[in-house]
Each structure stands twice: as structure tokens, then as C-alpha cells.
Amino acid sequence: MNRNRELADTVVPALMDHTTKGAASCIQLRGEYVFVAEGKGGFRAYDAASVANKGYGQRVITAPFSPLGHDTHVASKNATCMALPTNQPINPEKNQGDLMRITNMEQPFHPIYNYAFITDSEEGLIAVNVNTLADGEPRNNFFERAVTWNENGVLNGASHITLGGHYAYITTPKGLVFVDINNPLKPRHITTLPLQDARATAVQFRYLFATTAKGLEVIDITHPEKPEHTGAVVPMADAQRFIWHAPMRMWLRKKKAW
Incomplete structure (x- = not known):
């Protein structure tokens, strides 16, 4: 073929x-x-x-x-x-x-x-x-x-x-x-x-994921009245929006990529 x-x-x-x-x-x-x-x-x-x-x-x-x-x-x-x-x-x-x-x-x-x-x-x-x-x-x-x-x-x-x-x-x-x-x-x-230049967020169970000037940051929202930053940061040059593809899988949109 x-x-x-x-x-x-x-x-x-x-x-x-x-x-x-x-x-x-x-x-x-x-x-x-x-x-x-x-x-x-x-x-x-x-x-x-x-x-x-x-x-x-x-x-x-x-x-x-x-x-x-x-x-x-x-x-x-x-x-x-x-x-x-x-x-x-x-x-x-x-x-x-x-x-x-x-x-x-x-x-x-x-x-x-x-x-x-x-x-x-x-x-x-x-x-x-x-x-x-x-x-x-x-x-x-x-x-x-x-x-x-x-x-x-x-x-x-x-x-x-x-x-x-x-x-x-x-x-x-x-x-x-x-x-x-x-x-x-x-x-x-x-x-x-x-958060430094917060751009977009997505929620999955107990956590909120936020794109910022630092990249991808993770917030614990188990108690939404008292949110806590987990300290987890995935460095990225220019993270923008999220695209959820399947449970526990996430794609990030980069400003200049699409």
C-alpha cells in the first residue's frame, strides 16, 4: 500500500x-x-x-x-x-x-x-x-x-x-x-x-493546576476556603492554557506553538 x-x-x-x-x-x-x-x-x-x-x-x-x-x-x-x-x-x-x-x-x-x-x-x-x-x-x-x-x-x-x-x-x-x-x-x-502572572487554571480532584510566569504550579484545594501552595513547580518558558485529554493527563498550550 x-x-x-x-x-x-x-x-x-x-x-x-x-x-x-x-x-x-x-x-x-x-x-x-x-x-x-x-x-x-x-x-x-x-x-x-x-x-x-x-x-x-x-x-x-x-x-x-x-x-x-x-x-x-x-x-x-x-x-x-x-x-x-x-x-x-x-x-x-x-x-x-x-x-x-x-x-x-x-x-x-x-x-x-x-x-x-x-x-x-x-x-x-x-x-x-x-x-x-x-x-x-x-x-x-x-x-x-x-x-x-x-x-x-x-x-x-x-x-x-x-x-x-x-x-x-x-x-x-x-x-x-x-x-x-x-x-x-x-x-x-x-x-x-x-502567583506571578497567573494565566490559566484547571482543577483535578484535590488539586488546582495554574500556569504562571514560572511554568506549571500546583495548588492544594482540598479545603477551598484555605488553599495551600504545594511547592510543586514545573518550569516552562511560556506556559499558557490547558487541554485536558483524559483523566490524569494534561497538555499545555504554549503561546507561540499554536
Whole structure:
């Protein structure tokens, strides 16, 4: 078999893209929507239901119907990142009543599952209720801010957010800010752990991994109210973002590599 010929004859998948209003710094797919923090363009959810449908010329769109019934954009000064508590297509409003509590013996959703959380380098933390995309009603798909929080400017310069349980871990120029969002509408600042040029984080079990000017640093978050630096540092010249590939495996994105 001529392997080189085989590869040459392989059809390369088409690239599907969509212009954003600013730098798309964080994205997350959930169900039929892609949620994006796009810098000066704020926060937006794009409809990606037809991304694999070759019958569609434009497979990622801002809305599947008229703007009169659909506006999933929230303006902000400089949205730097966003995070959802889960990437599963959930509908918390259906998880109510005796059928759920008594018959199915299901626990209620924690309030954080109603929201997307966005970091803005100028405005701090923004929470947006995204349940409207799961209610099956195409005429009410409008996003609005539920809360904007930046107590005493603690999130000035916020650049990245990771969620773990009901805690948000947010990078800022001063270090890693720990925020309790057990009540999403009333965030609470726990502490700020000094890190040199904190850039991004990822959580795995009891540990939080942070990329900084030093490389990869490991934080013990067994007790999120009292985080401790383990002292573990993997030196890297320019570590940036994480890509989780499998349990206990991690790739790091280098700024100049991709």
C-alpha cells in the first residue's frame, strides 16, 4: 500500500468558522450551543446545531430564528473568559415537583447550574442565566445579566475562570482569586493566592493546576476556603492554557506553538 498516496487522496475536513466581535478567548460547547467570551464583543452563545450537517452552508450562526425572539448576546467591556458548571444539556426547571423529589428521588439542581459565569477584565465577574435555551420555547431566547460583581476591585484584570463545585478560581494580575458562588447572585471573596502572572487554571480532584510566569504550579484545594501552595513547580518558558485529554493527563498550550 502506498501510504503517502492514501493520505494525499484523503479529503481534508472543511473548516467551519464564524466571525466574532472580539478575540474568542474562551469557548465551551453545551448541547446545540457554543458559549464564547469574545473580548470587546462581550459574551455570546452561537447556535451550532448544524455544525456537522453538510446541507447547511453556514453551520454556526448567531440565531436560528428572528432576532425578535432570539438575542443571546450580553455586552461587556472586555470579556476575557467564561465557564459553565457542566457541559451537559440540562434543564434545571424540569427537575421539580413530587415526580423528581419523591418518585425518582432526585436531588434538586444547585443554583449555579442556571448560569454561565463570565470574567471581564474591567467589570469583574458576570453571571448570566442561560436556562432559556433549554425550555423549548423559541420566542424567549434573551440573555440578561443576573449579577455583576467586583468587590473592592478584587477582579480587576481578570483573565481566566475555572469552576469546581460552587467555587470559582479566577486569575488576575495579583494572583489567583478564590470566589464562593454557593449563592450565584451574591458571590463571596474567600482569598487571593499570590502567583506571578497567573494565566490559566484547571482543577483535578484535590488539586488546582495554574500556569504562571514560572511554568506549571500546583495548588492544594482540598479545603477551598484555605488553599495551600504545594511547592510543586514545573518550569516552562511560556506556559499558557490547558487541554485536558483524559483523566490524569494534561497538555499545555504554549503561546507561540499554536
